[in-house]
Amino acid sequence: MKLLYFAWVRERVGRAEEVAEAPAGVSTIGELIAWLRSRGPEYAHAFESDAIRAAIDRRHAKPDAKIAGAREIAFFPPMTGG
Amino acid sequence: MAVRVQTDLFDAARETADLGAGHVNVGAVVTFTGLCRPNADSGAPLEALTLECYPEMAEEELSRIEAEARARWPLIDALIVHRHGRIRPGEPIVLVATLSPHRAAAFAAAEFVMDYLKTSAPFWKREETADGASWVAAKTADDDALERWSRG
Numbered sequence: 001m002k003l004l005y006f007a008w009v010r011e012r013v014g015r016a017e018e019v020a021e022a023p024a025g026v027s028t029i030g031e032l033i034a035w036l037r038s039r040g041p042e043y044a045h046a047f048e049s050d051a052i053r054a055a056i057d058r059r060h061a062k063p064d065a066k067i068a069g070a071r072e073i074a075f076f077p078p079m080t081g082g
Numbered sequence: 083m084a085v086r087v088q089t090d091l092f093d094a095a096r097e098t099a100d101l102g103a104g105h106v107n108v109g110a111v112v113t114f115t116g117l118c119r120p121n122a123d124s125g126a127p128l129e130a131l132t133l134e135c136y137p138e139m140a141e142e143e144l145s146r147i148e149a150e151a152r153a154r155w156p157l158i159d160a161l162i163v164h165r166h167g168r169i170r171p172g173e174p175i176v177l178v179a180t181l182s183p184h185r186a187a188a189f190a191a192a193e194f195v196m197d198y199l200k201t202s203a204p205f206w207k208r209e210e211t212a213d214g215a216s217w218v219a220a221k222t223a224d225d226d227a228l229e230r231w232s233r234g
Contacts, residue, residue: 007134007206008217051220058139060202074136074204078220081133081164081205082116082176082196 001067003036005046006076012046022067029054030063032073051078083152083160085144087137089167091174098179101161108158108181112188114196116176118169123218126211128171135166136204147198151180154194155187162195166205194231200224 004017026035033054037047046052054061055074067073094115102111122128144162151160163177178195182188207218 004136006136006204007208010134055136055139055204058136058142060143074139076136076204077206077217079201079204080207080218080220081135081203082200082224 001070002072004072004074006074008077009046009052009075012042014042027066027068028063029056029061029065029067029073032067033063033075036075047075049077052076053078083148085141085148085162085164087135087140087144087164087166089165092163092165092177094174094177094179097161097163097177101159101179102181105158105181107183109183110185110188111179111181112185112192113177113179114192115174116196118171118173118175120171122209122211124211126213129210129212130171131169131175132208132210132215133166133169133175134206134208135164137166139204140164140166143203144199147195147202150198151191151195155180155182155191157182157187157191160191160195162199164199164203164205197224197227197231201228 003020005013010016022032022035026032033047036043053076056070057072098113118131120128148160148162158181161179165175169175178192180188180191201224208215209218
C-alpha cells in the first residue's frame with residue numbers, strides 16, 4: 001500500500017510518500033501507527049503524538065479502522081484550513 | 083454544486099455572480115470569504131501563509147461536506163473554493179457561497195460548511211514571520227464550533 005505524510009508528519013518522517021507492506025498482525029490504523037513508530041527515530045518522532053489523524057483511501061479513519069484492502073493511507077496533524 | 087481546490091487567487095464577487103446566474107427562485111445568497119490575517123497567531127507580523135493540502139482528499143472531503151449541507155437544508159446551489167500554496171496577508175483563502183429560497187437555510191448552511199471544513203478538510207497552515215516558519219496548531223474553538231451541529 002502507499003503511505004502518504006503531510007505537514008509536520010511529512011517533515012519528521014523525511015518523505016512525502018512511500019510504499020510499504022505492514023507485517024502480519026497489523027490490521028488497524030492504530031496498529032499500523034505502532035509499527036511505524038518502531039521503524040526508526042524519525043518515525044518515532046513523527047508518530048509520538050496521539051493527535052495524528054489518518055485517512056484510508058481519502059476518507060478519515062479512526063484508530064480502530066481496518067486497513068485490509070487499503071490502497072492509500074495518509075497520516076497528518078489535525079487540520080488547520082479555512 | 084461545485085467545489086474547487088486551487089492555488090490561484092479568486093474573485094469572490096465574480097464567483098458569486100457566476101453561481102447565481104441562471105437560477106430562478108433564489109431568495110437568499112450568503113457568502114463567506116476567509117482572508118489571510120496580517121498577524122501570526124503569536125501576534126508577530128505575518129509575511130505569508132503556506133497552505134499544504136492533500137488535494138485529492140480535499141476535493142472529495144469538500145464534496146462530502148457540501149452534500150451533507152444539501153441534505154440538511156433546501157439549497158438551490160452552493161460553491162466551495164479553497165486555496166493552497168503561498169498566500170499573502172489580505173488575500174482570500176476560502177470562499178463558501180450558498181443559495182436558497184430563504185435566508186435561514188443559506189446562513190445556516192454556509193456556517194455549517196465552514197465549521198466542518200475547518201476541522202475535516204485536509205489543509206495545514208504554515209506561518210512565515212521574521213522569526214521563521216511554523217505550523218499553525220489546531221484550535222479547540224474549531225472543534226467546539228463543530229460540536230453544535232451534532233446536537234439534535
